[in-house]
Amino acid sequence: MTKLLNCIEYPEDLKKVKLEDLPKLASEIRELIVNVVSKNPGHLSSNLGVVELTIALHYCFDFKKDRIIWDVGHQAYVHKILTGRKSKFPTLRQYKGISGFPDKNESIYDPFTCGHSGNAISAALGLACADTILGSKRSIVAIVGDGAIGAGMSFEALNHAGDLKKNLLVVLNDNEMSISDTVGAFSKYLDKIRTMPLYADLKKDIHNLLNVLPVLGKPVGKTLEHIAELIKRGAVPGQIFEDLGFNYFGPIDGHDFRILTETLNDVKHLEGPVLLHVITEKGRGFEPACQNPAQYHSAGMFEMCNGKITQVAKGQKKITYTKVFGDTLIELAKKDKKIVGITAAMPDGTGIASFGKEFPDRFYDVGICEQHAVGLANGLFAGGLKPVVAIYSTFLQRAYDQVFHDICLQRNGVVFVLDRAGIVGTDGPTHNGVFDIAYLRNLPEIVLMSPKDGNELKSMLKIAIDSGRVVAIRYPKDDIPEEKLSSHYKTFEIGKAEVLKEGTDGVLLAYGAMVYRCMQAAEKLSEKGIEVTVVNARFAKPLDKELILYLVRKHKLILTAEDHALMGGFGSAVLELVSDERENVNKIIRMGIPDRFMEHGPRDLILKNIGLDADGITDRFVATLDLMDMHGSFAKSANRSVTV
Numbered sequence: 285m286t287k288l289l290n291c292i293e294y295p296e297d298l299k300k301v302k303l304e305d306l307p308k309l310a311s312e313i314r315e316l317i318v319n320v321v322s323k324n325p326g327h328l329s330s331n332l333g334v335v336e337l338t339i340a341l342h343y344c345f346d347f348k349k350d351r352i353i354w355d356v357g358h359q360a361y362v363h364k365i366l367t368g369r370k371s372k373f374p375t376l377r378q379y380k381g382i383s384g385f386p387d388k389n390e391s392i393y394d395p396f397t398c399g400h401s402g403n404a405i406s407a408a409l410g411l412a413c414a415d416t417i418l419g420s421k422r423s424i425v426a427i428v429g430d431g432a433i434g435a436g437m438s439f440e441a442l443n444h445a446g447d448l449k450k451n452l453l454v455v456l457n458d459n460e461m462s463i464s465d466t467v468g469a470f471s472k473y474l475d476k477i478r479t480m481p482l483y484a485d486l487k488k489d490i491h492n493l494l495n496v497l498p499v500l501g502k503p504v505g506k507t508l509e510h511i512a513e514l515i516k517r518g519a520v521p522g523q524i525f526e527d528l529g530f531n532y533f534g535p536i537d538g539h540d541f542r543i544l545t546e547t548l549n550d551v552k553h554l555e556g557p558v559l560l561h562v563i564t565e566k567g568r569g570f571e572p573a574c575q576n577p578a579q580y581h582s583a584g585m586f587e588m589c590n591g592k593i594t595q596v597a598k599g600q601k602k603i604t605y606t607k608v609f610g611d612t613l614i615e616l617a618k619k620d621k622k623i624v625g626i627t628a629a630m631p632d633g634t635g636i637a638s639f640g641k642e643f644p645d646r647f648y649d650v651g652i653c654e655q656h657a658v659g660l661a662n663g664l665f666a667g668g669l670k671p672v673v674a675i676y677s678t679f680l681q682r683a684y685d686q687v688f689h690d691i692c693l694q695r696n697g698v699v700f701v702l703d704r705a706g707i708v709g710t711d712g713p714t715h716n717g718v719f720d721i722a723y724l725r726n727l728p729e730i731v732l733m734s735p736k737d738g739n740e741l742k743s744m745l746k747i748a749i750d751s752g753r754v755v756a757i758r759y760p761k762d763d764i765p766e767e768k769l770s771s772h773y774k775t776f777e778i779g780k781a782e783v784l785k786e787g788t789d790g791v792l793l794a795y796g797a798m799v800y801r802c803m804q805a806a807e808k809l810s811e812k813g814i815e816v817t818v819v820n821a822r823f824a825k826p827l828d829k830e831l832i833l834y835l836v837r838k839h840k841l842i843l844t845a846e847d848h849a850l851m852g853g854f855g856s857a858v859l860e861l862v863s864d865e866r867e868n869v870n871k872i873i874r875m876g877i878p879d880r881f882m883e884h885g886p887r888d889l890i891l892k893n894i895g896l897d898a899d900g901i902t903d904r905f906v907a908t909l910d911l912m913d914m915h916g917s918f919a920k921s922a923n924r925s926v927t928v
């Protein structure tokens with residue numbers, strides 16, 4: 285039988301498909317997604333859950349003119365397949381392939397590039413306001429998950445939208461899950477609504493009744509409205525949205541095409557903000573993902589026939605930094621009852637889930653609320669505890685002011701553990717954690733550390749917690765270099781670097797993930813007859829001032845290396861120090877991430893492309909030495925930015 289999907293490139297093709305054939309199309313799309321994601325690891329469960337919803341949205345709206353905004357955007361695969369990207373779909377998340385998130389450079393159907401949660405309603409409201417001012421008439425639809433609706437930014441936007449009364453449709457895609465279970469009182473509220481499935485019909489009946497009674501005149505209409513109001517005030521699902529100024533519809537079955545299309549066609553003509561509550565099943569149509577939606581939220585490669593994970597994603601195979609952190613935290617917390625752990629909806633991703641299982645009373649998953657996570661840590665510290673906040677580098681950006689105001693300004697001994705620091709790989713630019721040194725370094729009181737390996741991470745975590753200071757530890761999404769971990773915790777002074785190798789032809793001054801690469805580069809340089817000193821900086825703040833100034837005075841060339849934006853990063857800190865001390869800044873060259881957003885692709889490949897591998901570091905060092913020899917002075921070659 286020919287596939288319906290073969291005839292669909294764009295939404296206008298979809299609109300030619302009969303309503304009764306849509307379930308067949310849905311299963312073809314699911315098959316394509318499972319097929320591709322089984323080979324190119326990506327977000328599986330969320331996408332399988334929104335197949336019918338996405339088809340119905342494109343069936344009922346015209347998103348060439350109207351606008352569709354996905355919150356986070358990890359669930360936009362079906363949307364991509366239906367909007368001209370079907371043939372490219374097998375390149376999903378591959379280097380030079382299509383992005384795993386909406387990307388405005390990829391399609392006119394993606395009004396925004398996104399990947400962080402909670403921004404969809406604000407963006408949609410902004411579009412709706414712009415349309416009012418510019419006189420455009422179109423529908424604006426935001427799709428927000430039950431996890432993302434709990435984000436502070438979503439609440440802020442609902443609050444504003446309910447007041448402004450712009451025409452706006454918010455589809456609440458409720459699958460009862462964030463990445464893991466949804467948390468919070470609001471999620472319990474949604475649980476309650478789910479047990480009142482008949483309200484949508486009831487509300488529509490009343491609505492219809494009111495509309496067909498004009499002959500009876502206003503008084504009767506008013507009475508019925510009054511009855512409707514009374515019913516609303518009784519056991520009305522979604523009352524909270526109504527009170528916020530939204531017209532609430534739902535809950536409706538998000539896998540039933542008839543209900544979906546009828547309701548969407550109904551609500552799209554309504555004036556003012558509407559919230560449509562749609563119930564979907566995460567992982568729908570692929571049994572292993574239904575059984576374990578969290579595991580298949582973003583899984584490694586798997587077998588299509590049974591879902592067996594065949595190859596886990598990079599950073600999940602040997603021992604990861606994430607695992608070392610989780611295990612170490614448990615070990616330390618067993619001896620120190622004051623240690624408490626906090627995550628913002630990423631218990632598994634940050635590795636703190638095991639701590640939560642071991643110490644449920646000392647663990648807080650606050651949902652997708654990074655600001656609150658940091659604010660909570662403030663209170664926990666003030667109450668006498670030792671909070672450890674595990675948040676990805678890129679998501680801590682959401683809580684910058686709290687880090688400044690609630691933590692650093694008060695000198696609260698909170699430890700921030702920044703996983704996914706550096707290039708993350710296939711998630712791409714929205715998830716690269718390459719700005720944390722820059723945005724934290726300028727805050728007084730904070731200590732910034734990065735381990736060279738797993739053993740050092742263990743030690744750093746202990747040192748950080750014991751120090752009672754504000755500390756941020758960054759490490760990448762990667763395996764640790766060691767095969768095995770030692771049971772020993774090393775102690776070292778805050779602000780003291782480690783000299784790993786000594787040579788007289790220059791220095792490789794490396795931070796965190798770059799240390800081993802610099803050690804390899806030193807070997808390569810040695811093969812060329814160049815002997816360098818290699819330093820594991822350990823700290824970006826405070827810097828090991830004494831050692832760095834000694835090295836600058838003694839050597840003609842110092843190369844700094846970091847898996848972070850060059851601007852404002854570790855190398856910049858070194859330059860500032862050398863400049864402030866009136867030493868020769870021309871001796872410093874910096875390697876790091878250039879001033880542009882880095883594309884998605886395998887972490888090692890992206891790093892290699894910008895010279896942040898052993899070969900790249902070797903080449904840069906040799907080329908700089910050559911230039912220095914050529915010119916007899918270093919002035920011309922120094923401080924040039926990396927050309928990539």
Ligand SMILES: Cc1ncc(C[n+]2csc(CCOP(=O)(O)OP(=O)(O)O)c2C)c(N)n1
Nearest residue numbers: 330399400401429430431432461462463629
């Ligand atoms: C600010 C921010 N914090 C954390 C994340 C990581 N994250 C990506 S998807 C997701 C869960 C979203 O849950 P939900 O909105 O219910 O969507 P579902 O996956 O269930 O469809 C989280 C926490 C993020 N993208 N942005």
